[in-house]
Amino acid sequence: MMSHRFYYYDYKAGQGHTYQACRHYFDKQLRIISRVLIDVSEISLKTTIFGSIHESPILIATSACHCLAHVDGEVATARAATETQCIFTYNWTFSNMPEEKVLQTLGPKFLHIYLTTPVEILEQIVPQADKKGHRAIVITCDQPHERIRDFVLPLFEEASKNIDPELMKNMSIPNLNIPGIIVKQPFGTGSVTWANIEWIRKLTQLPIICKGILSPIDAELAIKYGANGIIVSNHGGRLIDTAPSAIECLEDVVNAVDGRAEVFVDTGIRNGTDVLKALALGARAVLIGRPILYGLACGGQDGVRRVLDILKRELVYDMACCGLTSIDQINKDILYKH
Secondary structure, eight states: OOOOOOOOOOHHHHHSHHHHHHHHIIIOOOOOOOOOOOSSSOOOOOETTTTTEOOOOOEEEOOGGGTTTTHHHHHHHHHHHHHHHHHHESTTTTTOOOOOTTTSSOSSSEEEETTTTTTTHHHHHHHHHHTEEEEEEEEEEEEOSSSOOOOOOOOOOOOOSSSHHHHHHHSOOOOOOTTOOOOOOOOOOOOOOHHHHHHHHOOSSSOOOEEEEEOOOHHHHHHHHHHSSEOOOOOTTSTTTOOHHHHHHHHHHHHHHHTSSSEEEESSSHHHHHHHHHHTTTOSSEEHHHHHHHHHHHHHHHHHHHHHHHHHHHHHHHHHHOOOSGGGGOOOGBBBOO
16 A cells, blocks of 8 residues: 555646656657767766856755655755755745754755745745845745645644744644644635735845746746746646646747746656756756655665766766767757657
């Protein structure tokens, strides 16, 4: 029987058509043309993200409840990210570890928030993000309503211990009916629009990244209302079934953005070849979700580091096969036109 922990990570909306489409497009629709007799003795994965140089274009995506995979939870993931000099996206709302423990690790981090979090809470955490060392604010834009699930949500600890107790008293805390467990979710309800992005823009000077964009129209609106970055994502195939895969929407979003913001992509990326294909279609970098959680479950901090190391080694090898020695050389010319 599948454990509820794995089921939570592996969950797919509906019949899983969108999830399957993510892999199908990578495996069947995108093929690579190799090159030969080019000196590839030295290959660099260094890239620039919002003006800062990073060791590779492989980032850790936001995800919830890392303690379901390993007792050290987000702390172990963040430590592995520090070891590999990889950006870790900290999920403020649905983390099992408080922010102050995660911030004790020294690697680069993005702060992830939901617009449905009460404004009183956002007014506290967003302006402080820069001072705490976060390098960008990631905002989920594609979840307007609580998801329909056929299982009980696992435990979510309160994401931060620094929130004003009076604000916590006024929050609507859902009762998830888990015996013996007190669940606190700073996750309110209500209407959110592009005006909310504009409001967040006024609270911080950090780059704002809108996550969950598939439509070029939404990409245009994200920039209009203050976004500096866009994550092309279908939420891991967890929201609405039969949506297109993120990778097949990537190029249209990149074309619509036309250099005015940095474009990232997540969902379905499982190996270095996938990373190479995403970069060829115009992504600045990719974000890795489920493989990080599976690595965490298998080996804690070492397991996460192993996943990241494998992806980097595979990307280096694939670049070598294409005669590429740096990330900025990657473009659509390596993709087979059929």
